[in-house]
Every structure is written in structure tokens, then in C-alpha cells.
Amino acid sequence: xxxxxxxLPREPEVQSRIQTIRAFSRSxxxxxxxxxxxxxxxxxxxLLVFSFTGIQSPQSLEGTAGGALASVLSPLQxxxxxxxxxxxxxxxxxxxxxxxxxxxxxxxxxxxxTTENVRRVWRVGLLLLVSAALSVVLPVITLAMATGLTDxxxxxxxxxxxLVGEALGSFVAAGLVLLxxxxxxxxxxxxxxxxxxxRDSDLMI
Numbered sequence: 001x002x003x004x005x006x007x008l009p010r011e012p013e014v015q016s017r018i019q020t021i022r023a024f025s026r027s028x029x030x031x032x033x034x035x036x037x038x039x040x041x042x043x044x045x046x047l048l049v050f051s052f053t054g055i056q057s058p059q060s061l062e063g064t065a066g067g068a069l070a071s072v073l074s075p076l077q078x079x080x081x082x083x084x085x086x087x088x089x090x091x092x093x094x095x096x097x098x099x100x101x102x103x104x105x106x107x108x109x110x111x112x113x114t115t116e117n118v119r120r121v122w123r124v125g126l127l128l129l130v131s132a133a134l135s136v137v138l139p140v141i142t143l144a145m146a147t148g149l150t151d152x153x154x155x156x157x158x159x160x161x162x163l164v165g166e167a168l169g170s171f172v173a174a175g176l177v178l179l180x181x182x183x184x185x186x187x188x189x190x191x192x193x194x195x196x197x198x199r200d201s202d203l204m205i
Contacts, residue, residue: 018112025107032101036094043090047083069146085138092131099123113191118184125177132170136163
């Protein structure tokens, strides 16, 4: 006859917090679903509007590499480049919201400390890193295209180091999320290893 395992001292507190996490996650999942839907409609709508009407405020590009590029490319070519660059940025943002939606769905169902959640946190960090990189790479590519296709002087705009400096906060945030996912992965491995040792010990008793 084996004695029943005693309840952990913090069991009631932990269970209360789990219920709070599940309730919060249900609300966060609903919010992410709404943001994803609105973002998807916004992306499709803005790209369609620009594709058929062009930039509503062309003066906003005056004195920039984008304005110089628009002056040498055909309207269709510039629209395709603009659609691609803006679609890439907004697409990464939607991908982040989707990963959060799936993660909050897991948390709402009670699956909190799991391999899938660790993987989704890692993906969010990676997508944040891609978003930060795009904020640097896209302006540089636009400037390079304008310089290569334009005979006259092209407004230089912010340099690479300034762009990196402006995106530094995004790079730091991405790094912290990736670090958190790595710590969660190590902690999950240790938890699974401890649970396996405990099961083996119970079988030996």
C-alpha cells in the first residue's frame, strides 16, 4: 500500500494563478484574432488602393530616396516595389500577431509550460529580429536602387548607422525575446528530466 503524495505548499496559489492566466489568455487570444483580421483587411485594402491610385501624398516623398526612385521608375515598377516593401513589413507584423494568437490559445486551454509555447516565443523573437532588419535593409535598398538608376544627385537620407541606431530598441527587444525562449527551453528540459527521474523513483518504490 502506497501513501498518497502530499499536496505542495503553494498548490492552491499556483492553481489560482493558472486560472488567472487562462482567463487573461482567452481575452488576449480574442484581441489577437481581431488585430489579425483588421491587419489583414488593412494590408489588402492599402495595397489595392495604392496599386490603382498611387501614393495619395507624393510630396511626402520629395527629398527622399523614395522620391528619386519614383521619378526614374515607371508607375507600375514603383508600385510593385512599394507593394513588396510595405507588404513585407506588414506581413511580418501579422505573422507576429498570429504566433501570439496560437500561443495564447494554448495558454487558455491550460497548456502553459510546453515545447510548442517555447517554440512560438522563439518564433516571435525571430520575427521581431526580421522586422528590425527590414527597417534598416529596405531604406538601404531603396537608396541603392535610386543611386544606380538616377543620373543626378540622390538625397542620401539617414545612413546605415543612423538606421541601425533608430532600430536599436527593436533589435534589443528581439534579442530579449530570443533569450527568454532559450531560458524557457532549458527550464523545460530540466523540468521534463526531473519528472522522468521522479517517475523512475516511484516505480522503484
